[in-house]
Amino acid sequence: MSSGGVRIQGAAGLYANPFIGWSISLEDAALSGLAEALDGELMRARLQARLRLRLGGGWSVTRCAIVRWRHRPGTRASIQYRLDVNDGGTRHWHGLMASGSLFSGGKARRLEKTLQPRTVGPDALLPGRALAALYEPETRLLWQFFPFDRALPNLKAVIAQALPLREQLLAPTFGDAVVELRPVRFRPGIGCTLHARDAAGRGLYIKVYPPGQAAGAFDRFRTLCRAWSGSIAADGPTAIGPRWCCDALDALASPVAEGVVLTDLAPAGPAAPRSAVGRQQSLAAPAAQVADALLGLHRSDLRGLQRRPADQVVASARQAAERIARVLPDQAQPLRDLLHALRPLATPGPVVPTHGDLKPEHVFIRAGQVQLIDLDDAVLAEPLQDLAMLVSRLDGIMIEHADAYAGHGGPARVDGAAQAGLSELRDTLLARYLERMPDAWSARRLALHRVSALLLVALHFVQHLKPDWPLLVDRVLRHAWTLLRE
Structure with a gap:
């Protein structure tokens, strides 16, 4: 082979x-x-x-x-x-x-x-x-x-709006209104998410699972919500997830989160100019709210979650590095050096309730309240994993859309104003969280989690063949080394 x-x-x-x-x-x-x-x-x-x-x-x-x-x-x-x-x-x-x-x-x-x-x-x-x-x-x-997938045998029936779907998932929100279903995310063999919308603007998300998995996901979320209401403080986040389940079609329905997604807080560019002071006022407050909400989740006594193995962070980083090296052999040695540098930091840390796969698009802010979606992966793990995943994905957005990497027919790049806004979001999140977290959580371990998360960002660039992806991977690895040296 x-x-x-x-x-x-x-x-x-x-x-x-x-x-x-x-x-x-x-x-x-x-x-x-x-x-x-x-x-x-x-x-x-x-x-x-x-x-x-x-x-x-x-x-x-x-x-x-x-x-x-x-x-x-x-x-x-x-x-x-x-x-x-x-x-x-x-x-x-x-x-x-x-x-x-x-x-x-x-x-x-x-x-x-x-x-x-x-x-x-x-x-x-x-x-x-x-x-x-x-x-x-x-x-x-x-x-x-599409819509055929041998691992998602009910996807075609969902798209055709079969009777069980209309009665159990669509009717509570839309009644008898005409509903349009549009796929928004499709992962062959894993699942498909569709956006349901009617002429009045009402919306719903339908997620289709492989056979037998929808009911289990629904039960886990209901258990999570029951524990959430009694253990998350008032300043903690709100959990948004499935409200209705259709066992016959292996599908769940979730309300659309209301508010502004985290990355949309950054200024859109010259079309919406803001002064430096205005940006600081508009971004510092919501970034601090997100940091406080994460702390509220991480300090809770939320129960019933599975425990993530202590060595999974390094194992995931190693697997990502191996896959990147397979297509970029010139980066194989730098990747090995990076993993070697992580070893002294790879010791077990405190374990708390976490989101488990936190991305900027999972965070919404409405009237000062933080809402989290896609809690399927909620686990007991180190608190700094959530923070590291979030800020590393913000780093990835900035690296992918930096002006220095324009060209090769890629999408329009994020301009300087938006780059500055995303950078401010990241820096405020980090500063606020680290300032208020318990000393026992050890800020020294943040580098381990940020570098591990950055390797996943680099792998994302490779697997999605992002424009200029070899250059993007190089930029991510340079940023990872900078974090380790700080």
């Missing part, structure tokens, strides 16, 4: 889409089609040929963008694509989601035979309806077209 043979090339002008700035190729003897599956232009041509062969007519695929990829050497790989497709006539589908899976052995070919519907309805010309799965023999890749 080989995981070498890395090819990295700039893709400016190669793919005219906003999802990819660089292409990548990996070789794996057990997954012979991996390098080809990571070539968007090649897969576009091959998929077009297979659609024409299977469905007939003048089908064409005009875009095939890689949104995300994962690789387990010698075992399997998963690539998420976004497609522009038309049927050679009047019907066009822009941004069609699809996934491609590679397995060692002949599993992909066997799965297509198992999953493929025996008949194709006369009106089912959209790939997601005409085909559940499509095997591409040259690459040995199994295509699955």
